[in-house]
Amino acid sequence: MLSIIDYDAGNTFNVIKAFKYLGIEVQLTDNPEKIMKSSGLILPGVGAFGPAMETLEKKNLIGVIKEAVLVNKIPLLGICLGMQMLFEKSSEYGNHKGLGLIPGKISAIPEKSGLKVPQMGWNENHLKKDETDFEFIANEYTYFVHSYYAVCDKQYLISTVDYGVEIPAMVQNKNVFGTQFHPEKSGKVGLNILKTFSEKVVKQ
Amino acid sequence: MLAKRIIPCLDVDNGRVKKGINFVNLVDVGDPATIAAEYEKQGADELVFLDITATNQERRTMKEVVERVSSQVFMPLTVGGGIKSVEDMQELLRAGADKISLNSAAVATPELITAGAKKFGNQCIVVAIDVKRNVEKDYYEVYTHGGKTATGIDALGWAQKVVRLGAGELLVTSMDKDGTKSGFDIELYQKLSALVDVPIIASGGAGISTDFTDVFQESTVDGALAASVFHYGEITIPDLKKILKNQGVNVR
Numbered sequence: 034m035l036s037i038i039d040y041d042a043g044n045t046f047n048v049i050k051a052f053k054y055l056g057i058e059v060q061l062t063d064n065p066e067k068i069m070k071s072s073g074l075i076l077p078g079v080g081a082f083g084p085a086m087e088t089l090e091k092k093n094l095i096g097v098i099k100e101a102v103l104v105n106k107i108p109l110l111g112i113c114l115g116m117q118m119l120f121e122k123s124s125e126y127g128n129h130k131g132l133g134l135i136p137g138k139i140s141a142i143p144e145k146s147g148l149k150v151p152q153m154g155w156n157e158n159h160l161k162k163d164e165t166d167f168e169f170i171a172n173e174y175t176y177f178v179h180s181y182y183a184v185c186d187k188q189y190l191i192s193t194v195d196y197g198v199e200i201p202a203m204v205q206n207k208n209v210f211g212t213q214f215h216p217e218k219s220g221k222v223g224l225n226i227l228k229t230f231s232e233k234v235v236k237q
Numbered sequence: 238m239l240a241k242r243i244i245p246c247l248d249v250d251n252g253r254v255k256k257g258i259n260f261v262n263l264v265d266v267g268d269p270a271t272i273a274a275e276y277e278k279q280g281a282d283e284l285v286f287l288d289i290t291a292t293n294q295e296r297r298t299m300k301e302v303v304e305r306v307s308s309q310v311f312m313p314l315t316v317g318g319g320i321k322s323v324e325d326m327q328e329l330l331r332a333g334a335d336k337i338s339l340n341s342a343a344v345a346t347p348e349l350i351t352a353g354a355k356k357f358g359n360q361c362i363v364v365a366i367d368v369k370r371n372v373e374k375d376y377y378e379v380y381t382h383g384g385k386t387a388t389g390i391d392a393l394g395w396a397q398k399v400v401r402l403g404a405g406e407l408l409v410t411s412m413d414k415d416g417t418k419s420g421f422d423i424e425l426y427q428k429l430s431a432l433v434d435v436p437i438i439a440s441g442g443a444g445i446s447t448d449f450t451d452v453f454q455e456s457t458v459d460g461a462l463a464a465s466v467f468h469y470g471e472i473t474i475p476d477l478k479k480i481l482k483n484q485g486v487n488v489r
Contacts, residue, residue, distance in 0.1 A: 043357070047307060047333055050307055050308045050333065053308070054308065054311070079358070080358060081358075149434055149435060151359070151360050151405070152239065153405070153406070153436055154239045154240060154242055154282070154459065154460075155240040155242070155282055155489045156238065157238070174240055176312070178335075178360050195238055196238070196239065217311060218311055218312055218335065219311065219312075220311055220312055224311060
């Protein structure tokens with residue numbers, strides 16, 4: 034079964050609703066055993082990087098998530114802040130270590146004239162990977178709310194959006210996936226991301 | 238780049254959408270979830286639910302409305318009306334709202350903006366400002382309580398203040414334009430955009446599709462909100478977006 038990692042992330046319930054709507058069974062859990070036995074993992078997230086990593090640490094989930102992904106090869110999808118936490122570090126309000134499952138770091142969106150931070154709204158995805166189950170994201174708009182973004186090598190990009198800088202929208206490193214946007218708030222395309230992750234990426 | 242947002246606004250009274258809604262295939266249904274789903278199908282970018290319920294008892298049903306809508310409709314939802322505390326905000330956010338809109342409560346208790354922004358992030362806190370030009374004293378005046386109470390507060394200064402306090406977005410209704418169907422108050426939005434750097438949603442005055450084109454081309458607002466023109470099908474969102482696209486406005 035798919036597990037949504039329970040660490041009080043703000044968007045957890047909306048993510049659960051989206052899976053329910055799709056008829057995909059999910060469990061909300063912080064139980065290491067259940068996490069290790071999952072077919073796939075979802076790491077939601079809203080808010081600031083530091084406190085979220087602290088919560089994961091307090092719940093002793095960092096090692097569990099890493100082992101599940103690296104040793105048991107369980108596919109994981111990080112959403113918004115959950116995606117940012119997959120990277121090595123972040124400079125949001127001080128320096129914080131991330132899960133380190135995708136090489137790269139999280140930096141502030143550069144302030145340029147005319148661009149408001151946070152980026153809040155629907156932006157158009159540019160496909161950056163030739164062969165991917167998520168090819169359908171090309172030229173589709175998805176919903177973003179964020180002030181920080183991932184800086185990483187282009188080999189990890191599935192799609193990007195333009196917001197003064199090229200912002201990684203969907204990323205992948207082997208069995209680790211992440212979306213900067215909120216699939217649970219991105220209409221049909223967003224639901225399709227969740228569906229594709231659970232049906233094609235996750236082994237049934 | 239970021240698309241300009243088209244936002245239908247729904248008045249909810251005791252759990253039902255109050256004004257009659259007249260979609261092509263959907264006549265006068267009062268169920269918020271059904272109407273929200275129809276707007277999602279049409280391509281709305283966001284929905285604003287305004288709770289116009291009079292009593293606290295009935296207000297509890299708003300939570301259920303948000304819960305139900307967010308189980309079926311997967312787009313950003315802003316909820317406003319009668320929110321008076323961080324606990325109220327939390328309840329609605331837990332139920333599935335993405336943003337909380339404060340209007341009269343922000344004027345009465347400006348600290349509420351900061352408290353909400355600190356707890357949930359600036360992006361969660363929308364301050365709705367109802368503005369009417371005070372001709373006698375020559376300034377834009379803030380009104381509260383559904384446009385019934387003049388406050389004597391200068392709207393431009395108030396906008397800057399609420400952003401400093403933590404508002405992540407402004408929903409600005411021109412009462413001079415509201416209901417006139419004569420177009421958005423572009424001058425007001427130009428003035429506001431020069432003063433604040435958070436997203437601004439224009440509201441009040443939409444009558445025909447080109448009103449939207451005008452406000453997007455002549456000001457830097459991020460979204461435009463309307464109620465009756467969408468509810469009664471005078472403007473349909475797919476048509477509107479086609480027109481906007483043809484005019485070079487970036488829409489989804």
